Amino acid sequence: MTGEALVDGIDRIMIGVRDVAEAERIYTRMLGRSPSWRYRDGGTERVIYRLGNMSVDLLSSSETGAPWGSLLSSQLDKAGEGIVGIVFSTPDAARTVEGLKARGLPAVLFPEAEVSGPAGERRRWRSLMVPAEIARGLFMMGHEQLSPEPLPGAALRPGLREDEAISALDHVVVMTSDADACKHLFGEQFGIRLALDQSKPEWGVRQLFFRLGGVTLEVVQPLDSGKAPERDQYWGLAWKAGNVGTVRDRLAREGADVSEVRKGRKKGTEVATIRKPTCGVPVLLVGPAAESA
Known part of the structure; x- marks a missing residue:
C-alpha cells in the first residue's frame, strides 16, 4: 500500500x-x-x-x-x-x-x-x-x-514556432527484471502513485505506470526472463508534442534521423522515433493523433 x-x-x-x-x-x-x-x-x-x-x-x-x-x-x-x-x-x-x-x-x-x-x-x-x-x-x-526564482524556461530557438518545439516530457522508461521490487521502491518507499499495473503478453511485457508531477514513470519487465536486464536501468524518454507531424517535419528539415509518424500503442495517440545521435537515449515523440481527413 x-x-x-x-x-x-x-x-x-x-x-x-x-x-x-x-x-x-x-x-x-x-x-x-x-x-x-x-x-x-x-x-x-x-x-x-x-x-x-x-x-x-x-x-x-x-x-x-x-x-x-x-x-x-x-x-x-x-x-x-x-x-x-x-x-x-x-x-x-x-x-x-x-x-x-x-x-x-x-x-x-x-x-x-x-x-x-x-x-x-x-x-x-x-x-x-x-x-x-x-x-x-x-x-x-x-x-x-532554495533560490527565490525558478530557473528560466528554455527559450525557443530563433525562427521556430511553439508548435515546432518540444515543451514537456511525457514519460521516462525504466527496464527491470522485477516489477514487484520496483513497485515497492517507487510506490511504497517513495510514495509515488501507481496509476496502472498491467501485463501485455502480446507485447511480451509487464508495465507499471507511476504518475508524478505531470510525468509518467514507466517500469517495464520483459515476461521472458531471458530478455530482462541483469541490472535495472534507465532506458528512454518520450517527449510530448502537440502535433507529432509538425515536430517530426521540423527535425527532418534540420537533418535529424527521424521516423515517419505512426499510430501509438495508446489509443488516440501517434508517435515518431528520433534516432541517433541522442546521446545514448532511445527517444520517442508522442502526441494526440491528428484528426482524420
Missing part, C-alpha cells in the same frame, strides 16, 4: 555525455530550444534545459579527481552515454530523507549548495541522494529549491 508521497515531481533527468558541447548541439536541435543555464559543479560541466514539467540536465566530467566527475567518468566507462539518474523535486529535503529512512531506504542529505553561472547568476539548493546500490542499481537524487 502506498503511503504519503515523499517527492512531488521530477526536477530533472540527468544524461551523462562525453562532450557536453556536442550534446548541447544535439539537444538544442531536438528540443527546438536554447539552454536555460550552464554551470560547473563537483567536477562536472552541465547544460540545463527547463521545460514545462521537468528539466534536461546534460553533464560531462570536467575534473576526474572531483567526486561527481569521477563518479560520472566511471559510469560512462561502464555503460556509455545515456540516462544516469533521476532527480526528484521535494519541498523539504530533510523531511524526505527521514521519510525514506523510515521506509527502509537510507538516503543521504547533503549540505546546502550554491553555484554561479557564467553571467554571475547564483542558485541555491539542498540535495539528497539514494545510492544506486540500495535502489536496484538506479541512481536517484532529491532537490529542494
Whole structure:
C-alpha cells in the first residue's frame, strides 16, 4: 500500500555525455530550444534545459579527481552515454530523507549548495541522494529549491514556432527484471502513485505506470526472463508534442534521423522515433493523433 508521497515531481533527468558541447548541439536541435543555464559543479560541466514539467540536465566530467566527475567518468566507462539518474523535486529535503529512512531506504542529505553561472547568476539548493546500490542499481537524487526564482524556461530557438518545439516530457522508461521490487521502491518507499499495473503478453511485457508531477514513470519487465536486464536501468524518454507531424517535419528539415509518424500503442495517440545521435537515449515523440481527413 502506498503511503504519503515523499517527492512531488521530477526536477530533472540527468544524461551523462562525453562532450557536453556536442550534446548541447544535439539537444538544442531536438528540443527546438536554447539552454536555460550552464554551470560547473563537483567536477562536472552541465547544460540545463527547463521545460514545462521537468528539466534536461546534460553533464560531462570536467575534473576526474572531483567526486561527481569521477563518479560520472566511471559510469560512462561502464555503460556509455545515456540516462544516469533521476532527480526528484521535494519541498523539504530533510523531511524526505527521514521519510525514506523510515521506509527502509537510507538516503543521504547533503549540505546546502550554491553555484554561479557564467553571467554571475547564483542558485541555491539542498540535495539528497539514494545510492544506486540500495535502489536496484538506479541512481536517484532529491532537490529542494532554495533560490527565490525558478530557473528560466528554455527559450525557443530563433525562427521556430511553439508548435515546432518540444515543451514537456511525457514519460521516462525504466527496464527491470522485477516489477514487484520496483513497485515497492517507487510506490511504497517513495510514495509515488501507481496509476496502472498491467501485463501485455502480446507485447511480451509487464508495465507499471507511476504518475508524478505531470510525468509518467514507466517500469517495464520483459515476461521472458531471458530478455530482462541483469541490472535495472534507465532506458528512454518520450517527449510530448502537440502535433507529432509538425515536430517530426521540423527535425527532418534540420537533418535529424527521424521516423515517419505512426499510430501509438495508446489509443488516440501517434508517435515518431528520433534516432541517433541522442546521446545514448532511445527517444520517442508522442502526441494526440491528428484528426482524420
